[in-house]
Amino acid sequence: MISTKLSAADYRRLVTMLRLLGQAGLKPTLVRLGLIRTRNVEPLSAEAEAEALVSALERLGPTFVKLGQIMGTRADLLPPELTERLSRLHDAVAPVPFEEVRSQLVDDLGDDPAEAFAEFSATPIAAGSIAQVYEARLTTGEPVVVKVRRPGIEEVIRADLRLLSAAARVIERRVPSLRRHQPTRVVEQLAHALLEEIDFRIEARNQEDVRQRTTVFVVPRVYRQFSTDRTLVSDRILGRSPNQAFRLAEPALAGTLAPEAARGLLGLMLLDGVFHADPHPGNVLVTPEGRLALLDFGSVGRLSAKRREQVLVVLGSLVDADVGAVSDILMDWASRSGPPPPGLEPAVDGFFTRYGAQSGRDVRLAEAVTEFISIARQNELALPPDLLLLMRALGISEGLARTLDPDLDVVEAITPVVLDAFAQRFSFKALATRGFRILKELDQVATIAPEALRRGVARLRREGLVVEVSIPDLKAVSDAVRRAGDTLASAVVAAALILSGALYSSASGGDPAQSLFSLVALGLGVGIWLVFVVRRRD
Ligand SMILES: Nc1ncnc2c1ncn2[C@@H]1O[C@H](COP(=O)(O)OP(=O)(O)O)[C@@H](O)[C@H]1O
Ligand SMILES: [Mg+2]
Secondary structure, eight states: OOOOOOOHHHHHHHHHHHHHHIIIIIHHHHHHTTSOOOSOOOOOOHHHHHHHHHHHHHHHOHHHHHHHHHHHTOTTTSOHHHHHHHTTOOOBOOOOOHHHHHHHHHHHHSSOHHHHSSEEOSSOSEEBSSEEEEEEEOTTSOEEEEEEEOTTHHHHHHHHHHHHHHHHHHHHHHOHHHHTTOHHHHHHHHHHHHHHHTOHHHHHHHHHHHHHHOSSSBOOOBOGGGOOSSEEEEEOOOOBOOSHHHHHHOHHHHHHHHHHHHHHHHHIIIIISEEESOOOGGGEEEOTTSOEEEOOOSSEEEOOHHHHHHHHHHHHHHHHOOHHHHHHHHHHHTTOOSSOOTTHHHHHHHHHHHHSGGGOOOOOHHHHHHHHHHHHHHTTOOOOHHHHHHHHHHHHHHHHHHHHOTTOOHHHHHHHHHHHHHHHHTSHHHHHHHHHHHHHHHHGGGTSHHHHHHHHHHHHHHHHHHHHTHHHHHHHHHHHHHHHTOHHHHHHHHHHHHHHHHHHHHTBTBOHHHHHHHHHHHHHHHHHHHHHHHHHHO
16 A cells, blocks of 8 residues: 655655754664664653653654554553643644635635536535535535545655555664564554545545444535545535533533433444544534534544444443453453463452442543553553544543533433443344354364364453343342332333343244343343343432
8 A cells, every 4th residue: 555665765764854853852762763873872761751752743743643543542652641641732823825726626626616516616615635625506506514635645645654564664673672562553553544534535435434324413514426535525514513501591401411322332333333422512513403514524433243242242341340250251352362461360250349330430531531541551562543533533532521511420421322332232032143154263163172162262252241240230220220119110121121122922932042042131131231221310
């Protein structure tokens, strides 16, 4: 995907960059990375190094700002003093003069923007490192925004990626201790993410995809006839920013939108498997009808059914504190086999004490997620990028909801979505597919025995979790429901049992053990989450 050959111009840029990094005080870092060889350098303190790195990345331009932002999400690999600073990297930059944008638009639209549109305002309403956004009106009357990729940015990014990839190869060769972080793979992932983000056809597809799935959010329609890989035309949302000023001006509306935002965003993650990965208040507007509109589909995450299931097991484990299940999943995510590292299970256990249902605390998702990721880091378990994106998006979603209502109990707000996801997971069809997958994995035992066996057994242990906890937790569910005297909660449990009863009868003629399994599983899937919620209310 990225060329590995460096041109003469690349070498010149490399020299300029190394000089800039040196001037920023990063010589010791470059030596440590095996990128330069100099004697007599004093090592920097971790804080000074992090500060210098962040300001150098900002000066090196968009590729490096993005690299920094991605590194900022790798709290599973990097120390907190670095990720904390990296996550504050900005990408607001001075806009490109309109003349340059105009000629690119002429190429893309086949006409001058003043002709192609009924109105086109030459002053951008936003300018970031990758795109600038202009207001326009179609000849058919619709108000639109035209998102234009900064002219020439693709070439700059490709050149930077070539240099980064060359640097990664040098680091991998010269610094054995960094090999385990797989620098060339990290650069490949960055290249992939970045080249995807600058291709607006992918953004258009993601935007349409989410638009068709969501019933909660307004998503601007894309006008395909005007859109290319570097021009994206969509409906203009005439809305207000969901910020503190909005909350103070319209407390009642903000109060209703807050739980909706949290629920809607989590619904995309757990139910649809396609989610907005960066729903910060700058990418959201409140429409005049009082609905939430999502903008900017440059970063969209996708979660496979298997991943969603694993995330649910982790959520469910917050209730029954199944340390083994969560440790297994963490090992699976890091593609590691063998016994878990000795620190893992105690750390997961500690996590449950602080964030589990029994803790009785008002849980901050962002804080819980950070801590969960740091457990992975301390045990040298790297996490897959789709999950890191999910966890980060969870924290950002919580931030949006709390901007709208600082007192919102986010866990309570998202409970209905988790219940839905559990119900889907334990629907008969899902169970049948899951059973098939377990069988398939066990079937591999004959050919690649030990590893497949371990995985198969680990999976059975995880999936079996629901049945294993059935006896003590059934009692806990009914006790908790009784204690809370919550008729709504009882109704949900009853509905779950009736639903699973229906599954039982519809499956009669099938394997009774399987039907019984679905009965217990569905009832408990819902029950487990209820215990969580009800106990928190006690
Ligand atoms: N459809 C839209 N309607 C109204 N404003 C928009 C729309 N799309 C973008 N904007 C404005 O332009 C800004 C930048 O657009 P965005 O797609 O977020 O670009 P970037 O990828 O650079 O963040 C947004 O924060 C918002 O203020
Ligand atoms: Mg944006």
